[in-house]
Amino acid sequence: MKKKVAKLTLVSALSISSIVAYTATTSPAYAQTSLNELNEEKSNIENKQNDVKSKLNDSSNKLSDIHSEQESVETEIQRLNTSISSTQVKITEKKEQISTTKEEVEKLEKQIKEVTARIEKRNELLKERARSYQQTGGMVNYLDVLMGSQSFSDFIDRVGAVATIVEADQSIIKEQEADKKLLEQSQADLKSKLNSLETMLDDLETLNSKLNSEKKEKDTLMAQLNEEENHVQAEMLSLEEEEQLLKDQEVAMEKAIQLEKERQAELARKAAEAKAAAERTAAQKASSSKSSSSKTATSTSSSSGNTSQSVSKPSTSVSSGNFTRPAGAGYLSSGLGQRWGTFHAGVDIAATGTVPIYAAADGVVISSYPSDSYGQVIFISHYIDGQEYTTVYAHMRKGSRLVNAGDTVSKGQRIGTMGNTGDSTGQHLHFELHKGPWNPAKSNAINPIGIVPL
Ligand SMILES: [Zn+2]
Structure with a gap:
């Protein structure tokens, strides 16, 4: 556990620049509000750990009803x-x-x-x-x-x-x-x-x-x-799995909070620097026009914007919106909603052959592991325009996962290959989008159609 935290801190330090870049357009006051939200969500997650057992009991009851x-x-x-x-x-x-x-x-x-x-x-x-x-x-x-x-x-x-x-x-x-x-x-x-x-x-x-x-x-x-x-069964994670997932999510969120704090400090430092520079320029060139000082300030923010662009564009097929399609190919074989008396918390995209799976948006990997039910699965935490999202990519091909917990991923980055692992009948991607953190009840699951290109 200690080793893991140390590794995460290292990763955090390395990826600060990119996170700072992609959130640079957010104002500090807004970011403060977001920070409060993140803290609130963190305590929500802690509360939800207590619900794990009852959720599992519900699933067990449902299964014995079915049996x-x-x-x-x-x-x-x-x-x-x-x-x-x-x-x-x-x-x-x-x-x-x-x-x-x-x-x-x-x-x-x-x-x-x-x-x-x-x-x-x-x-x-x-x-x-x-x-x-x-x-x-x-x-x-x-x-x-x-x-x-x-x-x-x-x-x-x-x-x-x-x-x-x-x-x-x-x-x-x-x-x-x-x-x-x-x-x-x-x-x-x-x-x-x-x-x-x-x-x-x-x-x-x-x-x-x-x-x-x-x-x-x-x-x-x-x-x-x-x-x-x-x-x-496909949606029923083991107790240990859910607990681990909630812990990992907490870690990923803590990392996001840490990154947000560092980004704010960096923004404040840059703002102070810019202000000092502007004051110096104003004092030095008291006779010149005010337009040059305002130009300096503008160039700082526009250069950050450019960095953000270069970080989040690894492939030409990536959509221009907040999200890009998670599967390289396939058709929607099952939508979100009630299915045979149970709630299908995601969508299924089916295809044959070797189909790459991409991160739907910039984010931090919560978990990447083989699950009995979800098969080879990756959970990613995203922070987009002040809103936290969580995405899930299930049933991937064995040995195809390319990222690990704590990794920072960018939108459209390949994270694996479509497969048929776990409780799955036929090759498909089971994709979930949660507005907010993932929880065992999946109460934050939303329909990705219209939000994420599929
Ligand atoms: Zn599914």
């Missing part, structure tokens, strides 16, 4: 899966029954056709016989047969024979008609069975599609819950 909801949805999905597979079995059974019944119906159809053909053939034979009776005198021939009897007993025999022939023909036809009726009845029964099977199949298929759409809904819900879980 129990996931369990109940999982149970529902299991139930639906069981229903779907039993419905599938029933559908297969019904389909098999339907095809068997159809085969039977076809078989009967064939039999009916055969019987019908036989009946037709026999009818044809009988008709032929009837025609031959007519042609040859029909019943007369029967009579001839009977009349030709040798004796009465022969006559009886002949009558019997004729009757037998006629009866036999008729009984065969009757039997065949009965067979046909039976077959037709069976076929009708089978057809009605087929109808009811098809109705059952329809019902089962309706049930099946209903179950499937229900399952689809549950799957969607489950996916949302998983996303939500990831997101809560």
